[in-house]
Amino acid sequence: xxxxxxxxxxxxxxxxxxxxxxxxxxxxxxxxxxxxxxxxxxxxxxxxxxxxxxxxxxxxxxxxxxxxxxxxxxxxxxxxxxxxxxxxxxxxxxxxxxxxxxxxxxxxxxxxxxxxxxxxxxxxxxxxxxxxxxxxxxxxxxxxxxxxxxxxxxxxxxxxxxxxxxxxx
Numbered sequence: 001x002x003x004x005x006x007x008x009x010x011x012x013x014x015x016x017x018x019x020x021x022x023x024x025x026x027x028x029x030x031x032x033x034x035x036x037x038x039x040x041x042x043x044x045x046x047x048x049x050x051x052x053x054x055x056x057x058x059x060x061x062x063x064x065x066x067x068x069x070x071x072x073x074x075x076x077x078x079x080x081x082x083x084x085x086x087x088x089x090x091x092x093x094x095x096x097x098x099x100x101x102x103x104x105x106x107x108x109x110x111x112x113x114x115x116x117x118x119x120x121x122x123x124x125x126x127x128x129x130x131x132x133x134x135x136x137x138x139x140x141x142x143x144x145x146x147x148x149x150x151x152x153x154x155x156x157x158x159x160x161x162x163x164x165x166x167x168x169x
Contacts, residue, residue, distance in 0.1 A: 007048040016089040021058040022046030023100040024077060024153070028108055030128035031150065033141055034066070037116075037123040041140040044097065045126065047119075055096040066117050066124060067106060074099040076157045082143055084164035097146070099153060 008019040022044035025032040033042040045066060049058040056073055063071045080095040106114045108128060115126040129135045136147025145162050 003052070006051045008051060009048055014089055016086075016091045017093070018091070019049040019094045020046060021049055021055045021062065021096045021098070023059050023063060023071065023098050025071075025100050025102055025105070026131055027102075027105045027128065029131055030108070030110065031131040031135075032067075032106065032126060033129055033139065034124050034126050037125060041142050042127075042129070043142050044146070056098070059096075059098050059100065063100065063102075066119065067102075067115055067126065068117075069102050069104060069106070071100040071102050074101050077149075077154055078146070079157065079159045080143065081161045082164065083162065084143075095143070 010017040023032075023046055024044060032045055034045045035042045045063065046059060047062040047066070049055060053061070055076075059073065060071060063069055075098070076096065077099050078095070078097040080093070080097065082091075082093045082095055084091050084093075106126060106128075108114070110128060110130075113125045113127050117124050117126075129139050129141070131150045133147040133150050135141075136144065136150060141147060143162065143164070145160070145164070
């Protein structure tokens, strides 16, 4: 018997809590990013953890579902408590960000969408951007504060607490 799957997301409008796990995938000095077709911003590929699933299982499952690739976890880069406003919500996201190795990377093209997938009701697009803080800003990659680490990833896990509403980028 398969247990029902539940994403970790508490919607108590105007408060929202999610547990998100994302991957840093680098290739040709570029970073893989994703966005919902209707979104104006990009993010690191990943998704919400499920109840009973650890963060490593989450990123492996999400990469299989979204980019149809098997990934190897190199190391955990950041744990992040992120607070920000989005629409009518005050969001609180607990995030785990892993450096990933992909045996067979997605096709590389510096200017085009290289992959897309339907995830529930959403079409999700993937592309490569230069792995620089300037590209993070130019493409509006979120969470924006991670842009400052591009080209200088931490050797050991770092824990960050970020309140984006009370902080300049």
